[in-house]
Amino acid sequence: MPKEPIRLLHFADLHIGIENYGRLDPSTGVNSRVRDFLDRLDEVVAYALENEADLVVFAGDAYKTRDPNPTYQRAFARRVKQLVDAGVPVVLLVGNHDLPTMPQRASTVDIFQTLAVPNVYVGREEGVFRIQTRRGPVQVAVVPFPIRTRLLAHEEFRGLSLPDLDAALQKIVTDNIGALARQIDPEVPAVLTAHLSVSGATYGSERGVMIGRDTVILLSALTDPVWDYVALGHIHKHQSLHNGHPPVVYAGSLERIDFGEEREPKGFCWVQLRRGETTWRFVEVKARPFVTIEADLREAGDPLAMLREAVARYDFRNAVVRVILRLRPEQEKQVREADVRRLLEGAAFVAGIRSEVERKARLRLGTMRPEELTPIQLLERYLEVKAVPQDRRQELIEAAREIFSGGE
Numbered sequence: 093m094p095k096e097p098i099r100l101l102h103f104a105d106l107h108i109g110i111e112n113y114g115r116l117d118p119s120t121g122v123n124s125r126v127r128d129f130l131d132r133l134d135e136v137v138a139y140a141l142e143n144e145a146d147l148v149v150f151a152g153d154a155y156k157t158r159d160p161n162p163t164y165q166r167a168f169a170r171r172v173k174q175l176v177d178a179g180v181p182v183v184l185l186v187g188n189h190d191l192p193t194m195p196q197r198a199s200t201v202d203i204f205q206t207l208a209v210p211n212v213y214v215g216r217e218e219g220v221f222r223i224q225t226r227r228g229p230v231q232v233a234v235v236p237f238p239i240r241t242r243l244l245a246h247e248e249f250r251g252l253s254l255p256d257l258d259a260a261l262q263k264i265v266t267d268n269i270g271a272l273a274r275q276i277d278p279e280v281p282a283v284l285t286a287h288l289s290v291s292g293a294t295y296g297s298e299r300g301v302m303i304g305r306d307t308v309i310l311l312s313a314l315t316d317p318v319w320d321y322v323a324l325g326h327i328h329k330h331q332s333l334h335n336g337h338p339p340v341v342y343a344g345s346l347e348r349i350d351f352g353e354e355r356e357p358k359g360f361c362w363v364q365l366r367r368g369e370t371t372w373r374f375v376e377v378k379a380r381p382f383v384t385i386e387a388d389l390r391e392a393g394d395p396l397a398m399l400r401e402a403v404a405r406y407d408f409r410n411a412v413v414r415v416i417l418r419l420r421p422e423q424e425k426q427v428r429e430a431d432v433r434r435l436l437e438g439a440a441f442v443a444g445i446r447s448e449v450e451r452k453a454r455l456r457l458g459t460m461r462p463e464e465l466t467p468i469q470l471l472e473r474y475l476e477v478k479a480v481p482q483d484r485r486q487e488l489i490e491a492a493r494e495i496f497s498g499g500e
């Protein structure tokens with residue numbers, strides 16, 4: 093009889109402490125956006141318990157910063173405890189936001205290891221955990237965020253250029269993953285979890301919170317069939333990088349950080365882990381909606397009335413909302429911010445109200461609408477309007493062509 097698959101829940105990039113578009117909630121002493129992030133974690137825990145997860149893998153970045161305040165630490169620890177108390181082992185991988193500036197210092201999740209919390213496995217260094225779950229044994233190989241500056245502690249890497257350091261680090265990580273693969277017992281289901289950037293992945297909102305450019309690992313370093321599932325963290329946009337065996341998946345973050353993620357679903361991965369044949373699906377959580385309201389009021393006699401109609405077409409209840417208006421210069425005084433705010437009652441937070449007023453420069457676009465122009469044409473018009481000298485203009489356009497073509 094085929095064995096029952098192991099039920100694995102994979103999530104990542106929790107980032108407790110991000111406060112964008114929030115305000116202090118006096119009843120809890122916590123920022124309203126932090127509350128959102130914790131609510132999403134509660135959804136994860138509830139799902140794991142209701143669906144009898146055998147193992148939870150958190151692929152890194154527990155907090156916004158490496159120095160989370162005690163209230164955030166307690167909030168996180170409480171939820172980890174709910175899982176382990178129910179007999180669900182939890183792997184906590186160390187992401188770049190969890191890492192201390194000096195290797196001697198503690199990561200944000202080291203405390204679980206120090207206290208030897210039963211059923212919690214901290215992935216601070218590369219290694220393989222052999223975990224006994226309710227539905228059988230599983231191996232979890234952990235690869236924390238590879239950090240370039242650690243190399244500098246070794247003589248041989250000093251004085252190398254940034255690209256050479258990157259290449260060296262890429263090779264070390266790839267070799268280390270190979271070494272982990274050799275420790276795997278091929279009879280037992282195996283998961284690889286890593287917090288890093290993989291070639292070919294699409295970046296999301298982490299761009300805005302990333303500390304610097306990071307080393308990119310080739311996808312081929314992760315697709316060894318010894319793994320039955322590869323659980324990634326670091327990139328906030330949920331995506332699958334490999335549809336064959338093994339699945340290689342970024343769970344993505346649980347909450348939105350900015351409007352760049354307005355249309356991105358948020359959630360975690362629910363995995364049926366089996367040696368050689370794993371299936372998984374993405375489970376969406378109720379992340380706070382972000383809504384952009386755009387209204388072109390240039391033709392309106394009564395712009396505020398027209399805006400009221402436009403706003404009514406959006407569902408922005410409990411959303412973080414921003415408004416972008418297009419106005420003629422003489423209309424500016426007719427649309428006051430206080431009036432616009434009144435129209436947005438029911439929103440969780442008004443992130444901003446921006447008026448794009450049609451200035452003279454716009455006319456120089458000619459009869460074409462900006463949306464109809466190519467990026468190069470737009471740049472040409474812009475440089476013309478800014479009265480940039482002809483030869484300089486040519487130089488800039490050449491440089492831009494290279495950038496637009498992706499540097500090929």
Ligand SMILES: [Mn+2]
Nearest residue numbers: 153187188326
């Ligand atoms: Mn990260």
